[in-house]
Amino acid sequence: MSFIRSHTIVAILIFAAVLATAGTAAAFPPGTLTGIDLPTVLTLDDRARAFSFELDGKKAPKKSLQKVRTIVIDPGHGGENSGALGVAEIKEKYLTMALAYRLRDQIHRKYPDVKVILTRYWDKDMSLTERVHFANLMGADMFMSLHYNAAVHDRAVGYETYFLLASEATPGEEEKKGEPIATAKNVVSGIETPIGTKKDGVYNDALVELKRDLDRERQHKESGLLAETIQNNLAKKLESTNRGVKQANFGVLRGALMPAVVVEAGFLTHPKEGQKVVEKNHREKVVKALIKSVEDFDAKLVERSKK
Numbered sequence: 352m353s354f355i356r357s358h359t360i361v362a363i364l365i366f367a368a369v370l371a372t373a374g375t376a377a378a379f380p381p382g383t384l385t386g387i388d389l390p391t392v393l394t395l396d397d398r399a400r401a402f403s404f405e406l407d408g409k410k411a412p413k414k415s416l417q418k419v420r421t422i423v424i425d426p427g428h429g430g431e432n433s434g435a436l437g438v439a440e441i442k443e444k445y446l447t448m449a450l451a452y453r454l455r456d457q458i459h460r461k462y463p464d465v466k467v468i469l470t471r472y473w474d475k476d477m478s479l480t481e482r483v484h485f486a487n488l489m490g491a492d493m494f495m496s497l498h499y500n501a502a503v504h505d506r507a508v509g510y511e512t513y514f515l516l517a518s519e520a521t522p523g524e525e526e527k528k529g530e531p532i533a534t535a536k537n538v539v540s541g542i543e544t545p546i547g548t549k550k551d552g553v554y555n556d557a558l559v560e561l562k563r564d565l566d567r568e569r570q571h572k573e574s575g576l577l578a579e580t581i582q583n584n585l586a587k588k589l590e591s592t593n594r595g596v597k598q599a600n601f602g603v604l605r606g607a608l609m610p611a612v613v614v615e616a617g618f619l620t621h622p623k624e625g626q627k628v629v630e631k632n633h634r635e636k637v638v639k640a641l642i643k644s645v646e647d648f649d650a651k652l653v654e655r656s657k658k
């Protein structure tokens with residue numbers, strides 16, 4: 352009797368397990384772990400690591416970062432969006448991922464009290480808006496989108512750093528009126544006009560707008576400073592062509608509330624550089640240049656806040 356009963360119980364348990372598994376498969380979309388998104392788990396892990404560090408009463412390293420406390424690193428592309436394919440035949444999305452992980456680990460090693468969060472932790476497609484929105488949600492002090500370059504011909508070589516065009520960061524007067532902008536230089540911040548043209552009743556709105564404009568202008572200036580800092584450090588580490596700091600209309604930078612840049616670490620399409628960039632040695636140099644940039648930028652922000 353008890354023999355039969357135990358078998359029945361086993362059968363019920365197996366049936367329940369099968370049901371549960373089938374239910375799991377049906378209820379949660381692919382790429383999720385029992386309904387919990389993996390980036391969420393890893394982000395929580397990053398946060399938990401920082402909190403436990405504080406709770407353990409561990410002091411921050413003597414010379415830690417002061418202003419840059421949360422860094423969001425964005426490994427360019429992912430999933431369906433493979434990015435460029437160069438001479439080494441390795442997709443850009445894998446190279447940016449490797450670079451991002453290494454950078455994250457090295458920052459953690461040096462500054463265990465600083466939060467470093469990736470926008471994606473595995474081969475997953477994400478919209479540009481999602482990446483920036485995520486950085487804003489995390490309250491990041493810095494956003495770095497990592498990429499490798501490609502050109503239609505094989506002569507293009509070197510590294511460059513981008514930040515968002517002023518016209519994209521701050522709508523100028525012409526843009527507000529819907530008129531075409533002649534050049535990026537002509538675009539002004541638009542700080543002067545809102546108060547003068549508005550009626551007394553909407554004075555508070557004007558103040559809010561003024562604050563927003565000032566925030567945008569500061570974000571733009573700091574992005575430029577960060578781009579310059581990164582480009583200078585890449586120049587010290589990489590023996591390639593310095594293509595300079597550039598401003599462009601990059602979707603991945605639009606809407607960012609913190610200093611935000613796109614780093615193009617080298618050309619995948621160049622016969623020599625395309626081979627170099629997939630090597631560990633090149634990746635290490637870029638990582639070192641970026642860590643030094645984080646430190647330099649932090650020091651500049653500290654310096655600025657004293658004025």
Ligand SMILES: [Zn+2]
Nearest residue numbers: 427434498499
């Ligand atoms: Zn790219």
